[in-house]
Amino acid sequence: MACSGLRVIVMGGSLGGLSAALFLRDAGCDVSVFERSRTPLAGRGAGIALNPATVRYFTLHETVAVSAISMPTRRVRYVGDDGGSAAEIEVPYRFGSYDVLYRGLMDAFGPAGYHLGRTVAGFEEDAEGVTVRMADGGVERCDLLVCADGVRSAARAWLAPDAQPEYAGYVAWRGTLSEREIDPRTFDLLRDTIAYRLMPDSHMLIYPIPEVGESLRGIERCVNWLWYRNVPRGPAFDALMTDQDGNVRDVSLGPGAVRPENVAALKRDAAAQLPQWLSDAIRRTGEPFIQAIMDCDVPRMATARVALIGDGAFVARPHAAAGTAKAAEDAWQLGLALRATGGDVPAALREWEPRQLALGRALVERNRRAGSRLQSGAWPVGAPLAFGLYAQGDSVMHWACQAGTA
Ligand SMILES: Cc1cc2nc3c(=O)[nH]c(=O)nc-3n(C[C@H](O)[C@H](O)[C@H](O)COP(=O)(O)OP(=O)(O)OC[C@H]3O[C@@H](n4cnc5c(N)ncnc54)[C@H](O)[C@@H]3O)c2cc1C
Numbered sequence: 464m465a466c467s468g469l470r471v472i473v474m475g476g477s478l479g480g481l482s483a484a485l486f487l488r489d490a491g492c493d494v495s496v497f498e499r500s501r502t503p504l505a506g507r508g509a510g511i512a513l514n515p516a517t518v519r520y521f522t523l524h525e526t527v528a529v530s531a532i533s534m535p536t537r538r539v540r541y542v543g544d545d546g547g548s549a550a551e552i553e554v555p556y557r558f559g560s561y562d563v564l565y566r567g568l569m570d571a572f573g574p575a576g577y578h579l580g581r582t583v584a585g586f587e588e589d590a591e592g593v594t595v596r597m598a599d600g601g602v603e604r605c606d607l608l609v610c611a612d613g614v615r616s617a618a619r620a621w622l623a624p625d626a627q628p629e630y631a632g633y634v635a636w637r638g639t640l641s642e643r644e645i646d647p648r649t650f651d652l653l654r655d656t657i658a659y660r661l662m663p664d665s666h667m668l669i670y671p672i673p674e675v676g677e678s679l680r681g682i683e684r685c686v687n688w689l690w691y692r693n694v695p696r697g698p699a700f701d702a703l704m705t706d707q708d709g710n711v712r713d714v715s716l717g718p719g720a721v722r723p724e725n726v727a728a729l730k731r732d733a734a735a736q737l738p739q740w741l742s743d744a745i746r747r748t749g750e751p752f753i754q755a756i757m758d759c760d761v762p763r764m765a766t767a768r769v770a771l772i773g774d775g776a777f778v779a780r781p782h783a784a785a786g787t788a789k790a791a792e793d794a795w796q797l798g799l800a801l802r803a804t805g806g807d808v809p810a811a812l813r814e815w816e817p818r819q820l821a822l823g824r825a826l827v828e829r830n831r832r833a834g835s836r837l838q839s840g841a842w843p844v845g846a847p848l849a850f851g852l853y854a855q856g857d858s859v860m861h862w863a864c865q866a867g868t869a
Pocket residue numbers: 474475476477478479480497498499500504510511512513517581582583584611612613614617635689754755756772773774775781784785786787788789790
């Protein structure tokens with residue numbers, strides 16, 4: 464194979480890191496993944512709108528049918544003041560969740576080569592390879608280091624110290640509800656619909672996602688909502704992002720970490736500002752959680768033997784629903800470049816970097832524009848959604864809406 468014997472270390476074992484591990488292993492590389500977390504990752508049930516790039520590994524290898532691990536919708540409904548339909552567009556999307564994607568990629572990669580509880584602490588690059596220093600004192604050597612270490616990437620700080628993620632001025636409150644928890648009429652409506660509610664300074668969306676049981680065969684449908692709310696930087700943001708132990712977080716507060724008074728205020732605001740069936744979904748959510756919305760541009764994604772991918776490079780706001788797709792696309796393109804250069808790492812990274820920089824820049828910019836319109840009442844009711852990786856619209860998944868196709 465093109466890259467036979469090439470040693471690759473992947474820093475970060477989430478969706479971007481696992482995608483890289485799989486595509487580079489396919490190219491013939493010998494891949495080890497080092498993940499900081501001591502326990503297998505879980506995404507708090509968070510929903511992920513799919514793009515063909517997000518599920519490329521599954522469609523190429525047929526390890527699992529995409530139709531079996533995702534939920535289809537056929538229409539977008541803009542919700543009016545009375546809770547009814549203000550406008551509808553017939554367009555098919557598919558929705559997965561962090562947990563099903565992680566499980567599917569992990570099942571494909573297998574436990575050998577995936578190391579939990581191992582934090583990369585630094586690296587030194589020379590002409591022949593990269594020496595990777597671990598926080599536990601270990602030292603590893605590789606030909607290529609792929610850094611998929613997320614929004615607060617240490618690797619980005621080493622390679623591009625001036626590129627700092629910036630808070631966009633609003634947060635996403637999120638929650639999931641099982642069939643048992645939600646009003647049956649809402650559950651029924653969301654069988655094939657994603658609903659949007661636009662407001663002068665916020666917007667909410669709600670859609671079906673899969674809930675994973677013991678295995679990927681035990682998928683059930685549940686519902687995922689997001690309410691994007693403007694929160695100015697400063698005391699209001701700090702008070703919201705202070706967890707139950709009194710620590711101020713800068714990126715996210717997981718389920719159970721949000722202070723009860725902030726959850727109570729969310730539910731009061733929902734009752735006052737949202738149509739009844741949407742506020743009811745929030746009211747019924749036991750442990751809503753929060754993600755601060757960030758942007759980050761990077762001037763570079765590679766040295767001769769180190770690559771930044773996914774949120775470890777550009778961080779895009781979520782309105783195009785393509786962050787995971789971008790991570791997977793960075794990984795796929797890296798595999799193609801390595802194959803094309805016969806495993807010549809510096810040549811592959813020279814070929815790979817400009818295209819991925821262009822993709823990241825365009826996606827960050829498109830999301831900035833969408834976010835500022837969605838959060839200021841300027842997004843037109845009935846307009847096509849911003850979903851898409853390379854362009855608005857490329858997340859439409861006609862092919863996957865037929866039952867039984869992958
Ligand atoms: C509100 C919201 C909604 C979203 N909705 C969608 C959507 O619908 N569709 C979509 O495609 N995307 C969506 N996204 C984006 C998506 O969640 C991210 O872009 C994607 O998960 C990034 O994956 P990643 O692997 O690059 O980073 P991460 O998932 O952040 O993983 C980074 C990993 O690196 C590990 N790590 C960090 N430092 C080290 C170290 N020093 N050593 C070893 N390991 C380390 C971490 O523990 C972590 O596991 C959304 C994002 C938000 C905030």
